[in-house]
Amino acid sequence: xxxxVNYTEESDFSIHxxxxxxxxxNQEYIACxxxxxxxVLDLATLYDYGFLENIDGLNENVFxxxxxxxxxxxxxxxxxxxxEKIQQLLLEGSLLSKDEKSIEDCFFDLDQVKMMMPVHxxxxxxxxxxxxxxxxxxxxxxxxxxxxxxxxxxxxxxYHGRASSIVISGTDLHRPKGQTKPADMDKPIFGPSKxxxxxxxxxxxxxxxxxxGTSISVGDAEDSIFGMVLFNDWSARDIQAxxxxxxxxxxAKNFGxxxxxxxxxxxxxxPFRASSPKQDPEVLDYLKFEGNKNFDINLEVFLQxxxxxENLIAQSNFKYMYWNMAQQLAHHTINGCNVEVGDLYASGxxxxxxxxxxxxxxxxxxxxxxxxxxxxxxERKFIDDNDTIIMRGFAEKDGLRVGFGEVxxxxxxxxx
Amino acid sequence: xxxxVNYTEESDFSIHxxxxxxxxxNQEYIACxxxxxxxVLDLATLYDYGFLENIDGLNENVFxxxxxxxxxxxxxxxxxxxxEKIQQLLLEGSLLSKDEKSIEDCFFDLDQVKMMMPVHxxxxxxxxxxxxxxxxxxxxxxxxxxxxxxxxxxxxxxYHGRASSIVISGTDLHRPKGQTKPADMDKPIFGPSKxxxxxxxxxxxxxxxxxxGTSISVGDAEDSIFGMVLFNDWSARDIQAxxxxxxxxxxAKNFGxxxxxxxxxxxxxxPFRASSPKQDPEVLDYLKFEGNKNFDINLEVFLQxxxxxENLIAQSNFKYMYWNMAQQLAHHTINGCNVEVGDLYASGxxxxxxxxxxxxxxxxxxxxxxxxxxxxxxERKFIDDNDTIIMRGFAEKDGLRVGFGEVxxxxxxxxx
Numbered sequence: 001x002x003x004x005v006n007y008t009e010e011s012d013f014s015i016h017x018x019x020x021x022x023x024x025x026n027q028e029y030i031a032c033x034x035x036x037x038x039x040v041l042d043l044a045t046l047y048d049y050g051f052l053e054n055i056d057g058l059n060e061n062v063f064x065x066x067x068x069x070x071x072x073x074x075x076x077x078x079x080x081x082x083x084e085k086i087q088q089l090l091l092e093g094s095l096l097s098k099d100e101k102s103i104e105d106c107f108f109d110l111d112q113v114k115m116m117m118p119v120h121x122x123x124x125x126x127x128x129x130x131x132x133x134x135x136x137x138x139x140x141x142x143x144x145x146x147x148x149x150x151x152x153x154x155x156x157x158x159y160h161g162r163a164s165s166i167v168i169s170g171t172d173l174h175r176p177k178g179q180t181k182p183a184d185m186d187k188p189i190f191g192p193s194k195x196x197x198x199x200x201x202x203x204x205x206x207x208x209x210x211x212x213g214t215s216i217s218v219g220d221a222e223d224s225i226f227g228m229v230l231f232n233d234w235s236a237r238d239i240q241a242x243x244x245x246x247x248x249x250x251x252a253k254n255f256g257x258x259x260x261x262x263x264x265x266x267x268x269x270x271p272f273r274a275s276s277p278k279q280d281p282e283v284l285d286y287l288k289f290e291g292n293k294n295f296d297i298n299l300e301v302f303l304q305x306x307x308x309x310e311n312l313i314a315q316s317n318f319k320y321m322y323w324n325m326a327q328q329l330a331h332h333t334i335n336g337c338n339v340e341v342g343d344l345y346a347s348g349x350x351x352x353x354x355x356x357x358x359x360x361x362x363x364x365x366x367x368x369x370x371x372x373x374x375x376x377x378x379e380r381k382f383i384d385d386n387d388t389i390i391m392r393g394f395a396e397k398d399g400l401r402v403g404f405g406e407v408x409x410x411x412x413x414x415x416x
Numbered sequence: 417x418x419x420x421v422n423y424t425e426e427s428d429f430s431i432h433x434x435x436x437x438x439x440x441x442n443q444e445y446i447a448c449x450x451x452x453x454x455x456v457l458d459l460a461t462l463y464d465y466g467f468l469e470n471i472d473g474l475n476e477n478v479f480x481x482x483x484x485x486x487x488x489x490x491x492x493x494x495x496x497x498x499x500e501k502i503q504q505l506l507l508e509g510s511l512l513s514k515d516e517k518s519i520e521d522c523f524f525d526l527d528q529v530k531m532m533m534p535v536h537x538x539x540x541x542x543x544x545x546x547x548x549x550x551x552x553x554x555x556x557x558x559x560x561x562x563x564x565x566x567x568x569x570x571x572x573x574x575y576h577g578r579a580s581s582i583v584i585s586g587t588d589l590h591r592p593k594g595q596t597k598p599a600d601m602d603k604p605i606f607g608p609s610k611x612x613x614x615x616x617x618x619x620x621x622x623x624x625x626x627x628x629g630t631s632i633s634v635g636d637a638e639d640s641i642f643g644m645v646l647f648n649d650w651s652a653r654d655i656q657a658x659x660x661x662x663x664x665x666x667x668a669k670n671f672g673x674x675x676x677x678x679x680x681x682x683x684x685x686x687p688f689r690a691s692s693p694k695q696d697p698e699v700l701d702y703l704k705f706e707g708n709k710n711f712d713i714n715l716e717v718f719l720q721x722x723x724x725x726e727n728l729i730a731q732s733n734f735k736y737m738y739w740n741m742a743q744q745l746a747h748h749t750i751n752g753c754n755v756e757v758g759d760l761y762a763s764g765x766x767x768x769x770x771x772x773x774x775x776x777x778x779x780x781x782x783x784x785x786x787x788x789x790x791x792x793x794x795e796r797k798f799i800d801d802n803d804t805i806i807m808r809g810f811a812e813k814d815g816l817r818v819g820f821g822e823v824x825x826x827x828x829x830x831x832x
Contacts, residue, residue: 176751248664335592
């Protein structure tokens, strides 16, 4: 497939991708969008110009919206047909390629565009599905000999997170303040977190509202998943350590989480399906799955000090996940919990086996005992004020590249 | 104050109350409503008839809505003025009392009305703020000698719950299925929960959207609280025991939570303000408060077997709470977490010191070791299929009564 829009081989946004997002065009007009190379395509205008006609189930301009929710809710038959139609329109020689006025009105350069939250997120859950991450954390905070808790290999452990504070890539966050209890003190103290961390995660987005009391089976789960994003689950380790027993992480996380702007569909990721780590012991029936339910997605984390260079500090891969998305969704709904369009389910920190593949500062510096050396000669145990954390993710195979771009966020000093 | 609408002394919905809810009238028309005695008053029509004119900030019919969110977002100056105006209209001799057509069109008998969820809940958090409850649970599951964890007296411990599965009183719920690990087995098993429980709670509802990075102080917190509801935080204890370490309760809770239909304002509850238990050790500055921030609200739990009588199984009081709502909200936002209109913050199980004041079956039967005897001769360790749990709450002082009515829910058998 060759597009009439030019892009380099290294572009995450090849014609094989066709992701979906929401953009502010020229600081004045908001609509759903897709991206190819470094061009952003306004789907609402594309619809108005008649290019998305004759798609069964697409009966109004759902792209004229501040979120993708209405579009996503149309379901896979419609959203897949739209994606395929856009792909055809982007090909060399297409009707669109020959229509100069439409090209001028629908395509925008990246610098004319600001991305917004792609979806309204009614509910957000964070899983804990990387065996390497869970093992590392268990070794540090509990017992290296019994790092994994007894339930870990039987349940894709997860917890509810805060939906209100999920923000789009590029949003600055202030360092959170809160209670911590240093080991050498009798009482807790109050102040800015001293152990601010990122967590390298991915998330998937739901395309349907289900009834309470119903469940989504492992086999059906992927039909309910519109697509995926990169996700930075910012974590204040010192606040977390003091607060999390017995009810889990709370203020250590809910000051902010950051998502990447482009939702990449499961269909675009299909060529990169991969097998999962073997699950031993065998899981209960409702968690058994067939086929390749994992995806080979390269992940990178960069730390960029104020006015400094980017430093690659971790390289991981989504395929390391012990529990896959279908299992997570089946587990989440096995008790009858309903899901809603736009729900975001995050993977948990994605760590690999090697030390440079760990998905958090906590693991990379082993709780601060082994600081990261940066190119500018400074070192980091955790994130400093004015550091920017950038995560990138892409899949690549046989000359095909489909990626997510980046999720980026800068940590400002705590508010006075 | 005497109303032209008659009601008994035992009514929760005296003229001193004027709660807010959302009702379906005659199975066809939905609007915001209030209640006096056993009459429900359609506020959208009352507005259309011109009875709510000349209230600063009330410029459109926000009562013509499926939720209270738009009304609540107007803020205390407006919502208080509306409440006081309604109170005047309900007095003997008011303009409304003399207008037969308006009375006929605006007032409905209870049996013509079905209540809906009063608010759309964007975010739901559950606290754990009763010292008696936390002590009981700690004694049963951990160590009676050190029942309270080290953080408990320093932090109003809380966790994020599931917003999607919060339902209105009267909604039947199926017994959840899930993974449990009986003590006498090597591996987890799958099936319907065998330890289904209620939790007697109250919740408060937020009236503003705040910016991320800002905090609500203890002193300002009550300005952000529109009102309160009764709340049943259904809990599957066997699922909870297996899943909750280390990230907290998840599937044990998110199959459903139930709220009462009428939101009682903090202003209606003002005469029932009460002191709190002394907090020792002293809390950190951001949690210090002045004045009476607790409320004396009598709480009752009834268990009604299928076709049977109601059995009073617990009597508690909201005033037992160790942490008050202002502290909960200040803590929740101290890290910059933003809140949204309609957010629901639940208290956690409200237990008292006496055995008959415990707010859950877990505590009342001490983990099933001391079953509850019912009037029909049967007994309960936990909730049986087709049992209905009814919670009632009211404040009473010097002949004044302001109450919540009830929150009720029936547990159906697990789906096959």
